[in-house]
Amino acid sequence: MTQLDIMYYYFAFIVFLFGASVGSFLNVCIYRIPEDLSVVKPRSFCPKCKTPIPWYCNVPMLSYVFLGGKCKYCKVPISSRYFGVELLTALLFLLVWLKLSVFGYSAPLGMTEIYSVPQVFCYWLVVFGLVMGSFIDIDHYILPDRVTLGGIVLGFIFSALVPALHQQEHWLKSLLISFAGAAIGFGLLWLVAIFGKLIFKKEAMGFGDVKLMGAVGAFFGISSIFFVLIFSSFLGAFFGIACMILKKKELQSRIPFGPFIAAAVLVFMFWGPSLIDLYINMLTIP
Numbered sequence: 001m002t003q004l005d006i007m008y009y010y011f012a013f014i015v016f017l018f019g020a021s022v023g024s025f026l027n028v029c030i031y032r033i034p035e036d037l038s039v040v041k042p043r044s045f046c047p048k049c050k051t052p053i054p055w056y057c058n059v060p061m062l063s064y065v066f067l068g069g070k071c072k073y074c075k076v077p078i079s080s081r082y083f084g085v086e087l088l089t090a091l092l093f094l095l096v097w098l099k100l101s102v103f104g105y106s107a108p109l110g111m112t113e114i115y116s117v118p119q120v121f122c123y124w125l126v127v128f129g130l131v132m133g134s135f136i137d138i139d140h141y142i143l144p145d146r147v148t149l150g151g152i153v154l155g156f157i158f159s160a161l162v163p164a165l166h167q168q169e170h171w172l173k174s175l176l177i178s179f180a181g182a183a184i185g186f187g188l189l190w191l192v193a194i195f196g197k198l199i200f201k202k203e204a205m206g207f208g209d210v211k212l213m214g215a216v217g218a219f220f221g222i223s224s225i226f227f228v229l230i231f232s233s234f235l236g237a238f239f240g241i242a243c244m245i246l247k248k249k250e251l252q253s254r255i256p257f258g259p260f261i262a263a264a265v266l267v268f269m270f271w272g273p274s275l276i277d278l279y280i281n282m283l284t285i286p
């Protein structure tokens with residue numbers, strides 16, 4: 001192992017810890033944003049006994065393990081989901097980081113695609129929004145405008161600032177691709193929602209999903225829309241069938257679609273271009 005490799009693993013570990021801390025903050029956002037509460041004040045407290053949580057009991061992931069998943073004071077069990085969100089965010093942050101290439105150094109765990117440092121920050125932001133939106137959707141069946149409309153605006157801003165997001169060199173080209181992606185994402189899903197309502201006589205897709213697809217298009221362009229739409233529909237269908245087989249009626253009747261969109265976006269973000277290439281190759285080779 002070279003000295004560079006050691007540094008690489010060291011930074012990967014730091015990124016994992018950073019992701020876990022972001023996940024810890026996400027837990028606060030997921031809990032407070034739908035209630036219209038501030039995400040900074042007051043500091044975290046136990047949902048049962050309301051005792052403020054001291055910093056040494058609020059260390060991401062570790063505290064949960066050391067306190068045995070219970071409040072230190074009143075011993076009420078803390079949902080394992082807090083731990084899950086922290087671990088998930090840490091892993092996704094790490095996965096984005098592993099695609100970074102610095103000065104052409106090819107990392108031992110490096111994946112084939114290469115992101116620049118600004119891209120890494122953009123994709124961390126995307127992970128942040130998707131994790132937040134998904135869990136709020138699971139809890140409340142809504143995708144807050146802060147995530148969806150906020151995502152569209154941030155998609156425009158970062159497309160102009162980081163043209164590499166759309167494999168461009170000029171900011172204006174990148175911004176136009178972002179506009180087109182948002183328009184197609186929003187427009188197409190809007191049509192799906194309208195026709196779905198006409199055909200099934202009930203809400204097939206919420207307006208939050210429509211706005212979320214606008215944000216997806218703003219960050220990833222038009223090609224992502226079709227991929228995400230098809231892939232998330234498959235995931236949703238599989239989940240629906242699984243619920244039917246397992247006879248989970250309460251889940252079957254109302255499934256939030258946001259998490260499936262989020263999962264499809266993550267797959268596109270990490271492997272999308274190679275998957276599309278694979279598909280085109282399958283079509284063109286007789």
Ligand SMILES: [Zn+2]
Nearest residue numbers: 046049071074
């Ligand atoms: Zn407590």
